[in-house]
Amino acid sequence: MTARPPVYEKFREVQEELDRSGAAIFRDHDGVESLVIRSPYSINYIHSYAEDSEFFLALADGKLRGSKCTAKKCGYVYATPRGHCMECGAPTQWVDLPLKGRLHSWTTCHFGSEAFLKETPYNLALVEFDGVGSVLLARLKDCTESELYVGMPVEARFSPTPKYSITDVWFVPARSEA
Numbered sequence: 001m002t003a004r005p006p007v008y009e010k011f012r013e014v015q016e017e018l019d020r021s022g023a024a025i026f027r028d029h030d031g032v033e034s035l036v037i038r039s040p041y042s043i044n045y046i047h048s049y050a051e052d053s054e055f056f057l058a059l060a061d062g063k064l065r066g067s068k069c070t071a072k073k074c075g076y077v078y079a080t081p082r083g084h085c086m087e088c089g090a091p092t093q094w095v096d097l098p099l100k101g102r103l104h105s106w107t108t109c110h111f112g113s114e115a116f117l118k119e120t121p122y123n124l125a126l127v128e129f130d131g132v133g134s135v136l137l138a139r140l141k142d143c144t145e146s147e148l149y150v151g152m153p154v155e156a157r158f159s160p161t162p163k164y165s166i167t168d169v170w171f172v173p174a175r176s177e178a
């Protein structure tokens, strides 16, 4: 008596449903079927902003906080949270950044992660500020790519419903240069 391979039929319901959604490929180039399953999962990632907390708390209050080197001979100002100066290694202290700046550079994203798909294509800008040595990366809204130029005045906007994320701030073209 020769052993016959078992025949499994029940799984085809799942496979067909996956196939309709375009999610599954279940034959290899030799026509061999493989089992494909759908396993949704989610995760709550709880983590501390630690010394960066003030930056995100300030966004919720409509403020941009940068870091200034405390060494008198240096005094470098960063547009992002920094515990210590990258020029001289001295500790930094928090400083308010201007809410108006200029477009240093940008890229237009024609694809993005799931959170940004609805607003794709969107512009990501590097914003420079008077008296600040480094730039801030944020979205630039209310304008099209063809309107953008290096040095364009921009101003910050803040989310009325903060998520304590860098997406709580974005920039728009400045209404006036005053």
Ligand SMILES: [Zn+2]
Pocket (backbone or CB within 6 Å): 069, 070, 071, 074, 075, 076, 085, 086, 087, 088, 089, 090
């Ligand atoms: Zn320094």
